[in-house]
Amino acid sequence: MSRFDRLCCAVAGCLATVSPAVGQVAADPGVPAAPPERVVSMNLCTDQLAMMMADDGQLHSVSYLSQQARGSALVEQARQYVPNRGLAEEIYLMDPDLVIAGSFSDRTTLDMLRRLDVPVAVFEPAGNLSDIRDRVRRMGAVLHREEAAARMVARFEARLADLAAQAPPAGDRPRAALYSANGWSSGGKTLPGQIVTAAGFDLVADDFGLAWGGFLPLELLAMSDPDAVITGQPYPADSRAEEILDHPVVAHLKRDSMRGIVSDQDWSCGTPLVLDAIERLAQARRMATGAGR
Amino acid sequence: MTLLRVSGLSIHRGKHAILRDVAFTVGPGELIGLIGANGAGKTTLLRAVLGLLPATGHSSLAALPQRDRAKRAAWMPQTREVAWPVSVERLITLGRLPHLGAGQAMRPADRAAIDSAIADMGLEAFRHRTATDLSGGELARVLIARTLAQDTPLVMADEPIAGLDPAHQIQTMRLFAGLAGAGRSAMVSIHDLGLAARHCTRLILLGGGRLVADGAPGDVLTPDNLTDHFNITAHFAQTEAGPIFQPLDVVGTA
């Protein structure tokens, strides 16, 4: 590639999609030719996958969010790495040979890194359970840890099959509502929804045609009278968006049903950690149905 | 019986004294014209006497609690302010406020006071008109009627006849004189010395931050006072048609 071509590419922001992949068989634009030795991850979810799979010393930095207990499932592990705040300057000075970002990472930051000749691999968030396999395999590919990824996928599928076998048959499944800030309710085509259905519940949102999730008025939640209401962990400091989760109606519905179920850190990313969430949820279901139903 | 007693009254704005050591009394049956050049302090004196301005010294009205004061003296300010498009009758009814408790309905006596005020000012035809649509002179008459409806022993008015046509000026001054004839009193600030000389029983002249003269019109409108405090000369004569006062010329640099 001529210098002029590179310049044009840099202006158009396409360098990373062309240069590292030249001569490679893999179609994945993020996969570097040689195993990367100094990797920076700047997204909570790519952090988790990278930490689970990276070779010793391969991963240099993870996002600061991974070191905070509220959203991160692997706080202790994350504290062994240098935190970053996703700023282009900061990341460039770490001199990485691969940057892993989420598709919601700041585009201008990624464009600038690419223009500075830093390879960038962008991961879409996992939208459902089957996406998780793809993400694990791809993380294996960009880190050149394909074998570790294959082992992880095999374990994941085995455990998932196990859980599916334990789930009650249709017609005998309790109904659960996922309810989060601003009255948002997730349905069966979303990752949180699939966590709930995998644990043996039917979803209230699906009854209202909200398979992809949507706004479920409090009145309709009350009228649907679910067996379980699953709300998220509140953020520090109050907000009106989350106030709905303390509404007497929600409190009332939770009092009557399986209490204490919250969607925690294990729910936030499409990684094999969601299996832990499914297991805890299935446990709660068995205790409730075993006790009273 | 004294309606108002003022003694040693001084009014300051900042460190500057506007009026110093003013003293006078008002008895029943008087129509007092308060005269003086522009800026002599006529409005200031009337407001201070009513307790609307902070002053040192004594005013028997300002010393009263506010509700009692409103039953002793009515006040018509110079600015003819009517904020909302209320009817003439409603505006005049406001004069009855001091006599009614909170939420109390109007009594026959209140209606009578309103009707007689409307009749006195010749406003029967205007009763249901909107006050803010009236001309300046008509509005002045409505506001005077409002003051009359308050039915107080003393009426104080700041330039009540400014802006009225000659017929209504004379009628209004006669009305105030009529109050005095009925044992009430009125104190009005006025620039028209001719009307003041004809209708007032007594004039108070302010000038140089002091009360300069207080007495019958003939004793106050002396050539010296006119030159010193109005910078004019005038013709003043007692005739068969009553006292006639006509300013003639300006003295010095007015």
Next chain:
Amino acid sequence: MIRLMLVLSALVLALTGAALVIGPANAPYWDSLSALVVDDGTPLTLVMREIRLPRAILALAIGASLGMAGAAMQGYLRNPLADPGLIGVSASAALGAVLAIQTGLAAAFAFGLPLAALAGAVLGVLLVLALAGPRGASITLILAGIVVSSLAGALTSLVLNLSPNPFAASEIVFWMMGSLADRSMDHVWLALPLIGLGLVLLATLTRGLEALTLGEDAAQALGINLTRLRLTLVGGTAAVVGASTAVAGTIGFVGLVVPHLLRPFVGARPGALLGASALGGAAMLLAADILVRVVLPTKDLKLGVVTALVGAPLFLHLIYKTRRQLA
């Protein structure tokens, strides 16, 4: 006058009924009302008692508050452009409320939220009254309102942006446009005592505002204690606007539209306008809150959007009229 009050009361009653039976749950009207009165153990009772009833009560109380506060401010400033929302009192109350929530005062002490909003509202009223002067000329009043609103709005945004809660920053819209969605009886108990106190205080202004038609001097000479009137006005307005804003955000234009529409029916008397505007405000907010539920049931359309769509054109018309009078 009595007929007007009867008509308005009937309207408020009908709208309250409608507010109770209209909603996404779509239950038959009669079932809804009977579920409200008799606890039949169905979810409908929960919906009626915990969702629709508090919402209707708040719409009623807050509408009455804003209508009466608007009429009182207009009467005192003798200017039809005064409205607690437009002149920044609501925005200051929102700042107080947001500060109480984000500092944890609201969680630490039950009445911390409405009282902080009240404190904000007091500051807002005092600032506007100081800037606009006693007679409240239109131009100074509007300018003072712009200054106070934008300053309070900017500080509210700042506080929300600094919050560790990612949802808080997106809530600027709520604080600026207001909503009654998903309020509960807790909010009713939080707001109602202060609203009640404020409405009583404002109702005592009747005589004073009537007398003020003639200006401050004449009003004082009619036996009105202006200092007490000012204190009552500031306290009453701040109490109703503070408590309303604390639970429902800033809802503008109710205090502008309602007194303007009702003024001709009470012979323009500022005192009589107080009670009529309280009823009219309640009717307007109930209607607006029914509208947001019927038009866009799944979108949480903000109440302030509806009131502004009705009120802003009227505001323009009023400015135009005032301008013509000045010219």
